[in-house]
Amino acid sequence: MLGESPEAGGRRRIACLLVPDLPLHAALRVEPELRGAPLAIADGPGARARLLAVSPEARAQGVEAGATLPQARASCPGIELRVASPGLERSARETLLDLGLSLAPRAELAGRDAGPFVAEGAVYVDADGSAALHGRESGFASVLAARAERAGLPGVVAIASTRALARLAARQLAYVPRPSRPPPREAGGASRVEEAPQPERAEASIRILPVGRELEQLGPLPIDLLDPDDRTAQALTRFGIHRIRDLLRLPRRDLAARLGPELLALVARARGEAIEPPIAMPRATQLEEELDLEAPIDRLEPLAFVLRGLTSRLVERLTLRGLGCEALDWTLRLVDGRRLVRRTGVAAPTVDDRVLLRLLRLALESEPPPAAVEGVSLGCEGVPLRREQLDLFLPRGPAPSELDRTLAELTALCGEGRVGRPEALDDHRPDAFTIGAFRPDRSRKAPPPPTSGSPGRSVGLGAPRSGPEPARRRSRLPRPRPGDPAASSTRPPASPRLGLRALRPPLRARVRLHDGRPVFLRSAVSRGEIVAVAGPWRTTGHWWSESAHFAVDQYDVQMSDGCVLRLCFDWRTKRWQVDGLYD
Amino acid sequence: MPPASPDSPVGRARGPVRAAARTAGSGALEALLVDLAPHLQRGTTLEARHRGADGDRLRLASGVPALDARLGGGFPTGRLCEIYGPPSSGRTALALSLLAGTLARGGLAAWIDPADAFDPTSAAEALGASAGSLERLLWVRARTEQEALRSSERLLRSEGFGLVVLDCVHLADPTRRASPRTGFRDADWLRLSRLAASARTTLLALSSTPRTGARAELVLELAPRGPRFLGPPDLLDALETTAVLRRHRSRPTDQAIPFSIASPIVPAIALPSDDAAHDAC
Numbered sequence: 131m132l133g134e135s136p137e138a139g140g141r142r143r144i145a146c147l148l149v150p151d152l153p154l155h156a157a158l159r160v161e162p163e164l165r166g167a168p169l170a171i172a173d174g175p176g177a178r179a180r181l182l183a184v185s186p187e188a189r190a191q192g193v194e195a196g197a198t199l200p201q202a203r204a205s206c207p208g209i210e211l212r213v214a215s216p217g218l219e220r221s222a223r224e225t226l227l228d229l230g231l232s233l234a235p236r237a238e239l240a241g242r243d244a245g246p247f248v249a250e251g252a253v254y255v256d257a258d259g260s261a262a263l264h265g266r267e268s269g270f271a272s273v274l275a276a277r278a279e280r281a282g283l284p285g286v287v288a289i290a291s292t293r294a295l296a297r298l299a300a301r302q303l304a305y306v307p308r309p310s311r312p313p314p315r316e317a318g319g320a321s322r323v324e325e326a327p328q329p330e331r332a333e334a335s336i337r338i339l340p341v342g343r344e345l346e347q348l349g350p351l352p353i354d355l356l357d358p359d360d361r362t363a364q365a366l367t368r369f370g371i372h373r374i375r376d377l378l379r380l381p382r383r384d385l386a387a388r389l390g391p392e393l394l395a396l397v398a399r400a401r402g403e404a405i406e407p408p409i410a411m412p413r414a415t416q417l418e419e420e421l422d423l424e425a426p427i428d429r430l431e432p433l434a435f436v437l438r439g440l441t442s443r444l445v446e447r448l449t450l451r452g453l454g455c456e457a458l459d460w461t462l463r464l465v466d467g468r469r470l471v472r473r474t475g476v477a478a479p480t481v482d483d484r485v486l487l488r489l490l491r492l493a494l495e496s497e498p499p500p501a502a503v504e505g506v507s508l509g510c511e512g513v514p515l516r517r518e519q520l521d522l523f524l525p526r527g528p529a530p531s532e533l534d535r536t537l538a539e540l541t542a543l544c545g546e547g548r549v550g551r552p553e554a555l556d557d558h559r560p561d562a563f564t565i566g567a568f569r570p571d572r573s574r575k576a577p578p579p580p581t582s583g584s585p586g587r588s589v590g591l592g593a594p595r596s597g598p599e600p601a602r603r604r605s606r607l608p609r610p611r612p613g614d615p616a617a618s619s620t621r622p623p624a625s626p627r628l629g630l631r632a633l634r635p636p637l638r639a640r641v642r643l644h645d646g647r648p649v650f651l652r653s654a655v656s657r658g659e660i661v662a663v664a665g666p667w668r669t670t671g672h673w674w675s676e677s678a679h680f681a682v683d684q685y686d687v688q689m690s691d692g693c694v695l696r697l698c699f700d701w702r703t704k705r706w707q708v709d710g711l712y713d
Numbered sequence: 714m715p716p717a718s719p720d721s722p723v724g725r726a727r728g729p730v731r732a733a734a735r736t737a738g739s740g741a742l743e744a745l746l747v748d749l750a751p752h753l754q755r756g757t758t759l760e761a762r763h764r765g766a767d768g769d770r771l772r773l774a775s776g777v778p779a780l781d782a783r784l785g786g787g788f789p790t791g792r793l794c795e796i797y798g799p800p801s802s803g804r805t806a807l808a809l810s811l812l813a814g815t816l817a818r819g820g821l822a823a824w825i826d827p828a829d830a831f832d833p834t835s836a837a838e839a840l841g842a843s844a845g846s847l848e849r850l851l852w853v854r855a856r857t858e859q860e861a862l863r864s865s866e867r868l869l870r871s872e873g874f875g876l877v878v879l880d881c882v883h884l885a886d887p888t889r890r891a892s893p894r895t896g897f898r899d900a901d902w903l904r905l906s907r908l909a910a911s912a913r914t915t916l917l918a919l920s921s922t923p924r925t926g927a928r929a930e931l932v933l934e935l936a937p938r939g940p941r942f943l944g945p946p947d948l949l950d951a952l953e954t955t956a957v958l959r960r961h962r963s964r965p966t967d968q969a970i971p972f973s974i975a976s977p978i979v980p981a982i983a984l985p986s987d988d989a990a991h992d993a994c
Binding site: 569688 | 854
């Protein structure tokens with residue numbers, strides 16, 4: 131029953147994207163300048179290592195996979211040899227998964243094979259309904275193959291009813307030389323392939339197996355593509371069974387009795403009868419790129435160059451999945467065995483590699499690694515991108531990514547804690563403020579009415595008095611009331627209001643008193659007679675804390691030279707100081 | 714609101730833009746059009762409209778009617794402006810007033826503060842009802858003038874801030890006049906003015922002496938006339954000052970404009986009696 135398929139009545143279609151020489155292409159993603167050069171990837175260092183994958187240029191000079199390094203050098207003296215990197219290969223495999231998820235909601239990585247197919251990487255993609263989206267299934271396969279090539283992982287794509295059949299067809303494309311034949315005529319229209327089965331595609335990198343006719347087309351393939359174990363392969367060869375159709379013609383019960391139950395699994399795979407769960411929808415969106423350096427790097431500039439490649443590849447993968455990066459998690463593996471783990475936040479999810487690279491550089495410059503780096507890992511959690519919505523009547527602000535880059539550069543320039551949003555604290559201590567993160571809210575909503583005391587300066591009248599705790603000593607600035615237009619308006623004051631230029635730290639001063647009031651001031655700011663005095667305004671608080679307790683008398687004084695100062699007497703230190711200048 | 718002239722960009726607009734102009738007022742629409750200008754072709758009616766008779770652009774009102782009238786509506790956007798004067802002449806108050814206007818219309822602003830003299834508490838009081846929008850103010854506490862210069866350049870390149878205040882007042886000794894040769898060079902001011910023009914940001918420099926030379930579009934000198942006290946008990950009520958336009962491309966200069974800068978505290982103290990009267994009614 132060669133032409134019978136268990137999925138004949140179903141609609142399940144699975145695409146297999148297969149990259150035959152994954153270690154080779156994983157290395158070429160990092161070193162693209164080696165494209166076109168004879169290159170081979172070995173499974174380890176030393177003369178006994180064997181080649182996992184070779185480039186077509188090296189193969190043209192007689193180098194084959196499985197050869198040792200001396201054999202490769204003997205055949206091709208100018209060959210470039212690289213040791214397979216597990217990190218690079220893992221990144222390449224995850225990129226295959228990203229490629230699948232760029233076209234379908236469900237995709238899963240194929241398990242890594244041993245033996246002759248150890249170097250291949252594959253991903254299964256749910257291709258159900260792809261014909262409706264891409265005209266025909268071949269369109270879906272072509273797009274998948276093209277994206278893989280653009281991502282530096284050229285491979286073949288086959289679509290069939292099961293994972294095993296799709297992979298078998300993909301292996302045929304990748305490993306079995308095809309006889310040259312004129313390309314078949316394309317059927318017009320967007321008809322579903324199931325309704326108008328096409329025997330083969332002309333493209334060398336894609337193959338569509340119509341439902342119910344898979345075994346008919348895969349029958350002539352060599353049985354090695356099923357990847358049997360060594361004992362089974364030897365037995366089949368001994369019996370003269372070289373092709374899949376030869377195997378499927380044999381009675382199944384007798385086959386198991388003569389060659390063992392392992393052969394039944396092989397037959398089930400060839401028939402597409404193996405039980406395969408549906409392709410799962412991956413929920414993890416953690417992306418990671420790794421690189422093991424050939425030589426340790428102890429300077430920032432070469433390290434930034436390495437980070438540029440990692441960032442670029444990470445952004446490519448984020449773009450494939452339509453996600454953005456909100457924070458970069460990066461790890462530096464140092465030569466002394468330590469691992470430097472850092473996290474660099476991004477203001478808004480972005481896929482701008484220049485922004486990410488700039489942030490990484492700033493983080494590196496602010497805190498360079500203490501030793502040479504021999505390995506770098508860069509990862510991020512992919513989050514949905516936020517589209518900036520411009521307001522019709524609000525001024526256009528900087529893009530979130532640009533603003534974030536600006537803030538990062540300013541922080542690196544001026545220092546941590548010196549760039550941000552000014553916040554006046556709900557405290558009556560002189561010069562009580564803090565700097566918060568600058569996250570501007572662009573809405574033009576009214577400011578919330580103060581629920582607690584205004585952070586303004588407390589005002590007292592007349593003689594100094596010792597007041598209660600600061601929470602009960604509110605500023606007497608007008609409070610907006612419900613219905614008051616001033617409460618809901620964000621209009622600026624109609625005229626300029628007096629501002630204070632703070633002196634940090636306050637300047638020491640010498641003051642001469644007459645009848646308890648200052649009449650002469652000597653300080654670095656101003657020196658001379660005091661023409662007019664307003665005050666004192668006594669402020670005290672935090673009496674329960676020895677370190678935070680404050681008790682000051684403040685005066686507004688006009689100097690003979692025209693300066694208007696805020697003069698302060700600290701009752702705790704018994705010293706005069708100039709807090710600021712009215713300007 | 715009278716219908717817009719057919720020759721104006723508002724009059725030529727159709728559909729939602731025109732409806733928005735009717736409902737939101739031409740000021741908001743003009744602000745929108747200026748923001749959209751980089752995306753439009755040069756030489757359109759939009760630019761001709763905003764160029765006006767004397768090449769003016771959108772203005773940032775200072776809150777002093779006489780001064781705004783003399784300046785043709787306020788401080789020009791996309792230009793380098795300078796306010797200088799001795800201590801207690803009202804430089805900071807005028808800058809805070811411009812800041813309040815920028816924040817109130819929803820824009821972002823930055824205060825570059827190499828003297829570390831910005832006082833958030835008094836700024837919140839001076840901004841009044843706009844104090845809640847301090848979250849749209851970026852405070853850059855540069856430690857040196859070089860840091861202030863680089864910070865200014867970076868902020869102007871980000872092209873999103875409506876106002877950048879560069880406080881160049883030498884506050885270690887405010888009475889000492891800073892040497893014009895120290896700090897920024899003429900080439901620095903030229904670069905900053907070009908960046909401000911391309912970013913359409915008002916770059917406002919505060920200083921004790923004129924420092925921007927010929928690079929500023931507008932230079933305003935403030936001369937203090939002394940404080941005004943109320944009492945007894947004595948309260949600092951206002952600073953009296955005089956503004957003199959020292960440089961402007963298209964406006965007459967050297968005319969004195971007196972104005973006063975009120976204290977935000979004094980009216981607050983008078984509030985309880987108003988409340989009592991209100992409650993009695």
